[in-house]
Amino acid sequence: MIRTLCAAVLVTACSVSVTAPAFASGPAPRAKPSSAPAAAPDGDCAPITAPPPESAPPTSVNTLRQAYFCVLDNYYGGPAMDSKEPLKNALSAYTRDLVRRGADRADLRLPALTGDRDSDWAAFARVLGTGDPAALRAAITGMVAGLHDNHARWVRPAPPSEGRPTGTGIVGASAMQGPQLDPAARPPLFITRVLPGSPAAKADIRPGDIVVKVNGVPPFVGDKVNQGFVDALAVDPIRITLKRPTTGRIRTVELKEGPITRQPPAVTSRTLPGGVAYVQLPGFHEGAADQVIAKLGGKPKAVVLDLRGNGGGSPREVRRLLGAFAHGKVTSYFCPLKGDCVPNRTDDSVPLLGLRLVVLTDRGCASACDDFSAAVKGNDLGTLVGTRTAGAVSGPATGYLLDDGSVLLLPKVRHLGPDREIIDTVGVPVDHYAPMTALDLATGRDPGVAKALSIL
Missing domain, CATH: 3.90.226.10 (2-enoyl-CoA Hydratase; Chain A, domain 1)
Known part of the structure; x- marks a missing residue:
């Protein structure tokens, strides 16, 4: 699940099926985890044939290895790809994560890469050592993002929720494309759909309400989208400042996730x-x-x-x-x-x-x-x-299971x-x-x- 948007705005549209529907960007039901075993710890990625396991080992250097060779072997452009690029993208994301957390390493440098994927991986793995699980997750995300393919994804299935699903009930907003703001969007950003009986509906949030700020962060800076706005949606509760277009009234509402009723898509x-x-x-x-x-x-x-x-x-x-x-x-x-x-x-x-x-x-x-x-x-x-x-x-896209229970979706x-x-x-x-x-x-x-x- 993409936590940031699903928590605050696009509750239903962010659901990702780990069984990889033919076009994976649309709404899809969440697959229920099972107790099926994950891929072998030292094995290659494998096409997913059942829901991921409920529990799996943490993300490791071997998980990153699986992802690297999975991209080269199974992504449609993989065989023609410069095999050095995914490693560069992975280490770039890995080090950025360490720097953000104040955990950078003096010995962490990209080794000289030759283009031979096996020897390059071996040199890369020696540099990583045992690896940092959080930074390794960032590395896989960065590797997949480097494909510049909006249908290539790395998905970490969320655990099954107890009882009714929760969310704010805001399930549509203009200027949004999946989990990001549309780079071509123009202000304002406004609500397009609210689930009946949801926390948003009870707070009198309506379609057409203009989003001025979320947790103090505006969706636009001047006429340009503010992609940092998405990060402001990742907390619960959120403070959302709205303007009603019919009256010009501006108000700020604290919106906390609560039970919602998800209706299947209906014609x-x-x-x-x-x-x-x-x-x-x-x-x-x-x-x-x-x-x-x-x-x-x-x-x-x-x-x-x-x-x-x-x-x-x-x-x-x-x-x-x-x-x-x-x-x-x-x-x-x-x-x-x-x-x-x-x-x-x-x-x-x-x-x-x-x-x-x-x-x-x-x-x-x-x-x-x-x-x-x-x-x-x-x-x-x-x-x-x-x-x-x-x-x-x-x-x-086809889904490939990695040893930490996560899934790569590759066209x-x-x-x-x-x-x-x-x-x-x-x-x-x-x-x-x-x-x-x-x-x-x-x-x-x-x-x-x-x-x-x-x-x-």
């Missing part, structure tokens, strides 16, 4: 003026495509599909839902390091709906949502309205759009710009829906 719908169907799809979870199609059984004149805040899910669901709007189309490509790319295609077993389509997107539309949006735009299946998508999409292929374009880090541009504002949320206006209806 909702309603009828808009002119006989247009509005369907909101929060994630491409299992069965999502059929749920959307079922909502359109009444043969509306057109459909507005709201994918704003959709964090992703299964590529199979993407292809199935696209099959309701077109047949015989390439939706994306999965490309290995070497060899031919494999095209993904619409699921032509799905009957065509024959409906005009408008898709609402925003910067929270990530992973499988990026994939769906790119396929709609690249194949001229509909019109995109809102803001550019997140640009956080990679190939399906085996990279993702390209239907025109073989790179979507990751770029996103999919919209045809009509219609962003949601704090005041819109607070007053119930929806510029995306309004623009969609004007198009239809």
Whole structure:
């Protein structure tokens, strides 16, 4: 679990499945730990076939060794990688952690590396000695971060919680992409969703409320995002300063985690003026495509599909839902390091709906949502309205178990759009710009829906 955001803001969206769904950035249920044995202490990383063990040895130098060779052997770009780079990134993160804690070592230097991964690891391990567990965890994090792949992750499963899940109940905020602020975001940051009956709801925190500060730290410094703001979310309770856009009132609330009720992602719908169907799809979870199609059984004149805040899910669901709007189309490509790319295609077993389509997107539309949006735009299946998508999409990831019970998630292929374009880090541009504002949320206006209806 990513503790910082899950504790304070994105309670449900931060859940990470250690069984690695095809697109791992979207909401996914937490796997329950079991008593299954971890990987052999001196063995290599192994594809995970069962939940991690409830108890395992602490992170060790051998855990870092497993992670190093696992990246080189199993990440799609590993075989072509300069094998010196992961070690450099690991030691850089290791020493930073020691310096932060006042525990730096005079003898800790990066040894001369040759590019022979076995001899380089041996020299590196001699420098580390027995290693510092906390710094070793930082080293693995730094090694994975050095891949610059938003679907490559190192996950340390949280222990099972007793009783009901807890959190603040704030499960959506603008300008957020997973556990970080969107580097392209502009102020203000505002709340987009609050769970009913949660501590946040009881404190009268509402969608549209603007976040001025958390524990004295602002989300923006001038017009630039303040990534240090994320660290301010890591404590419990938090002091959150909010501004209500309808009145201008500013207040500070101490918000402590408490019991919350997590609802599984649900497809909702309603009828808009002119006989247009509005369907909101929060994630491409299992069965999502059929749920959307079922909502359109009444043969509306057109459909507005709201994918704003959709964090992703299964590529199979993407292809199935696209099959309701077109047949015989390439939706994306999965490309290995070497060899031919494999095209993904619409699921032509799905009957065509024959409906005009408008898709609402925003910067929270990530992973499988990026994939769906790119396929709609690249194949001229509909019109995109809102803001550019997140640009956080990679190939399906496989989970690998390490000897401390942690899991490496590594994509085996990279993702390209239907025109073989790179979507990751770029996103999919919209045809009509219609962003949601704090005041819109607070007053119930929806510029995306309004623009969609004007198009239809």
